[in-house]
Amino acid sequence: MNEDCIFCKIVVGEVPSEFVYEDDACVAFNDISPQAPTHILIIPKKHFTSMDEAQEQHKETLGHLLLKAAEIAREKGFAEKGYRTVINTNRDGGQTVFHLHVHLLGGRQFIFPPG
Ligand code: AMP
Numbered sequence: 001m002n003e004d005c006i007f008c009k010i011v012v013g014e015v016p017s018e019f020v021y022e023d024d025a026c027v028a029f030n031d032i033s034p035q036a037p038t039h040i041l042i043i044p045k046k047h048f049t050s051m052d053e054a055q056e057q058h059k060e061t062l063g064h065l066l067l068k069a070a071e072i073a074r075e076k077g078f079a080e081k082g083y084r085t086v087i088n089t090n091r092d093g094g095q096t097v098f099h100l101h102v103h104l105l106g107g108r109q110f111i112f113p114p115g
Pocket residue numbers: 006015017030031032033034041087088094095096097098
């Protein structure tokens with residue numbers, strides 16, 4: 001756990017949040033500032049700063065996060081219509097919380113490219 005990391009605090013329950021999914025490797029919870037009717041963040045339990053840290057040894061964790069995003073999207077009922085997964089990386093990528101997270105956005109139409 002990184003003591004200065006808000007998402008690590010969410011994982012251990014120091015910052016309150018309702019998990020929509022949890023297993024040994026990850027948790028998923030609603031974004032505090034939703035950008036779509038459903039906006040869920042899926043994060044590894046173990047602190048991991050950004051995609052900029054990704055190495056061969058992380059492929060299982062990274063795959064796991066994406067797989068869970070797909071499962072949650074199906075559970076929520078918008079998978080067939082479509083949805084968006086986003087991972088922002090570092091400053092120019094728009095990352096503001098430096099604990100890796102997959103955004104899962106659904107329930108409306110998205111345009112590409114994003115801003
Ligand atoms: P990013 O800009 O990709 O780093 O995304 C960070 C996301 O975390 C933003 O969409 C924020 O709204 C969200 N966020 C920040 N603090 C919290 C929190 N305490 N609970 C839930 N979501 C949060």
